[in-house]
């Protein structure tokens with residue numbers, strides 16, 4: 001089933017607690033009106049909240065967003081060069097789920113311009129994870145992102161290549177393969193994490209890297225394809 005393309009919450013970026021408070025109340029009212037499909041399409045557990053910028057687009061077909069505590073911010077929080085700081089209108093977030101689930105495990109922010117596209121899959125994002133603008137998460141089986149992760153702008157995570165390929169007359173070589181991003185990872189700007197990859201806890205992925213193989217915990221990787229640069233690396237938010 002397709003619910004409203006646009007979630008009709010109002011206002012853009014509550015500056016200050018009062019506006020935030022009002023904003024959430026509007027979001028709650030919108031929920032009560034059924035616009036978010038609370039209970040049917042969106043489950044809020046343990047006092048969870050969802051706050052969606054009015055420019056965002058959410059499509060749910062036989063799908064659910066399940067928020068387990070904390071606040072799921074969609075296009076509300078903005079950061080590094082997301083536009084609004086410079087008076088540029090921020091671009092919308094897009095969540096599109098078909099026969100899929102999106103699990104949010106605590107406070108999670110998708111900055112403006114993020115896109116999560118899930119078909120017959122499951123995406124999980126851990127608490128206190130920030131995903132900067134322009135990031136695309138494409139999932140056809142499973143993408144799991146840990147807690148306390150920071151994604152820079154325009155990161156791509158995908159568990160599927162989009163087009164099957166292989167020797168003529170035989171089965172495709174490439175099939176969807178789950179991606180696991182451990183807790184506390186920092187993914188640099190325009191990096192890509194491709195199908196079948198597991199990033200260990202605290203991994204650092206340099207800007208523009210294309211990660212095609214598993215990365216050990218606390219490793220720093222860079223390049224195309226991503227190679228180990230340093231081990232036992234720690235970063236600070």
Ligand SMILES: CC(C)(COP(=O)(O)OP(=O)(O)OC[C@H]1O[C@@H](n2cnc3c(N)ncnc32)[C@H](O)[C@@H]1OP(=O)(O)O)[C@@H](O)C(=O)NCCC(=O)NCCS
Pocket residue numbers: 150151152153187188189190204205206207208209220222223224229
């Ligand atoms: C990951 C990063 C922080 C590492 O910085 P650093 O510790 O100063 O790394 P160094 O400059 O010492 O580089 C170490 C090696 O990795 C290489 N390297 C570093 N970044 C690279 C990259 N993005 N792509 C390819 N190689 C890279 C360097 O050339 C160097 O190789 P060498 O030893 O052969 O000369 C940095 O490279 C980076 O990607 N910064 C951008 C992060 C970002 O996107 N921030 C957005 C805000 S969230």
